[in-house]
Amino acid sequence: MESRGKKKPRPRRSFTPEFKAEIVELCRRGDRSVGQVAKDFDLTETAVRDWVRQAEVDAGERDGLTSSEREELAQLRRENRRLREDVEILKRAFFACGTQHLPRCRSARMRRQSALHGATQAPSGGSDVLGQPGGRRPP
Template identity: 90%
Template sequence: MARRVHHRRGLAGPAVLARPRLGQSPRPDRPATDRLRTSRQLPPRCRHGHRLGDLRHPLDRGHVPRVRPAQGKKKPRPRRSFTPEFKAEIVELCRRGDRSVGQVAKDFDLTETAVRDWLRQAEVDAGKRDGLTSSEREELAQLRRENRRLREDVEILKRATAFFAKETR
């Protein structure tokens, strides 16, 4: 006869049956023996009743945490730089219209996004679309670098002034 399992949270449902006690037969139609359970009959279990190594209770002591392989995550492609001539050639291939942007990108092992960005930038440079031209972008990047360097110089001078003002007192 199977007995119900009492759990911390209350009585388990009638579908959950307890394991047989030591010396009881795991099957009621077979006679009980006085020998100890072997690992073949019932695997060792944790305090929650799960098989050891079953990993349903990862917080239980003695369980080995499951290491899941990365699913669907690709390694990011290293950043590559391309010459303006190469970009112009790719843009020209896309403008001809015999191949789609995706096909050109695939043929030259490029990302579709990069090719579309090159196309957009070429349209801006040609005056067909609003935005910053390539030369304006270069100038803006140079001015930002210079601005950052000047801010660092000012910060160093402020610290030096404070240091020497403290030293003269």
């Protein structure tokens, strides 16, 4: 049984930049409307209008992202997505392995907290966190 009124979606097609430029030129000449050009070349009117709009942006006739800017933005978004996935993988690996294998490092906040709670404090007189005068490590 065949359903009425429902068309199968057309498979996605790709077109060369040269072909798009020819279609845009036909539309700009004014001989035929965008709809007529689309019909003559078996294209969707929306696609042709998008190509014309993008050509106007690339030529500086209209505001928007140029083709090269769109390409760069897409590439940066792909790279950003990949880096976020890498970070997520590293986080999972870090928590799966545990922290027992990592070297201990004490942040400045932890040193301040331990100093406030009675741990050994550096002698007064301009010494640094390590207790060495002038902030130098011993030779």
